[in-house]
Amino acid sequence: MDTFYHLGRGILVIVVLYVLAVLMRRRGVLTEEHSSVLAHIVTDLCLPAMIFVTLARRSVRLDQLGPAFVMLGLEITCIALAWVVSVWMGLKRAQQGAVVFCSAFGSSTFLGYPIIMAMFPHKTAALTEAVLISEIGVGYPIFILGPLLAMYFGSEGSDSGFDWSASLAFFRSPVFFALVLGILWGCLKLPGQDNFYLAPLFQVCHVLAAALTPLAILSVGLMFRIPSMRSIFFALALVIVLKLLFKPILAGLCAFLFGFPKLWRDVLVLLAAMPPAILGAVFLKRYGGDASLASTLLLAASLVSSVTLLFVFWLVG
Template identity: 30%
Template structure:
């Protein structure tokens, strides 16, 4: 958890005091999405065990994403928001930081048993949503060729999606050799520090006046409404115990780092995306433990 704040703070300080080279942010973001994230997916996905009893935390991630899409598309029509804003809110507040924040927080709150449920929610829920749904939303709302063929092509060529498919196949045949997995994990470990450093370089608290309402609405969905919806779904389905608790808390995690970077690459209100990410990380450290106290 400390590295999240250290790298975010370093980015903010370097933006203010250091002489940075041109193109540093696009360069870092390219590495995160095209090298570090695929390496992490390749390393982790082969270890995921599919268990029909753990459908709830996975479906909870889908409900969070598609609920965000439906909510912000509706609000976009009501408040005449630009397509870029609707796409930004859907991406950043529909996808949660279920790995780099979710893993350590669930392990701290519920031990290894909680961590195992958190991994299922992340690997079978958030990663597929980022690799497929995230590209669909980014393509549609950025105006960069939103035809069905173009969207399908971008999904199929998105490095994280390709890695997801390869990881599933490798897992079925026994996994990677230990030395290969170790290399991929080491490359993947660069994702968090570099991504948070990039966010810090772009972090702004001084939003335009008309962005403040969007910020509050987005974080209200991600940190409060989405977990409440997922909790209601779980109770209605008879889910209880640790599976219910971890599934709800994963839905309540701060926005996903990679989703904010994807919004930046597709020019979907990058300043709003990065501010929601930074503010969401800070608020999440309070809201998730409070939510945990109210759950079974």
């Protein structure tokens, strides 16, 4: 019951912010063009701050990385499958990007952490494993591959090929520098937020990180259009099958084959069953992909996940 409550509460937050964004757009307070501004703020300011403070305070033990690498493998598998099937379905490149992002990357931080904490309130090992899976198995791929994939799928006007030189922009972006700085900070065990001189820096980063989720959802919500179900049916069906069913079931099977402890298996399955990540639509908006389709798929899949998550966890959890 706690699982359903926390999942429902998280989805309700998404829906409410979506509705607020749509209402503000209808009243003229915000326009769809503002979604690009919000996307820039998220990817160039809030996201780097969140990455840095998350990595700077954490050291990783090698024996805990098994589930994280399984999740990483699942994400790459889902990217490949979604890409191949969407091409076979005859979708345009921009539409392929929406399907790929929604099929591969899950909302492990926004929805995953509250559910894990609710299900395992007295087991710190569960949250520790969830953080490792989320940051290494989900965070790193979407932080690194996300901009590169979004640049590719956003190059709709040039089907002749992808400008790989443009992808190098990621390695000059705030996200990349935050990744490198955060990893080095954590590995070198440099002073953190408890340090008198560094406390203001970390406090600013925490404030910016806290703004990531609402700004990201507002950015995505401004792009939302009520679609014709016929136009998105096959894309949505593919996302549901790959992201909400195939990925968590395969995660449970991999955990069993690798002999992971039951706690690790439960955490891995739950995080794999999360609905699509909000950042996918933000990246697509930032780099010219079909963010409107991604926004629609994200909201629809989030609603469906309230049923599929419980079913999958009952099946393989």
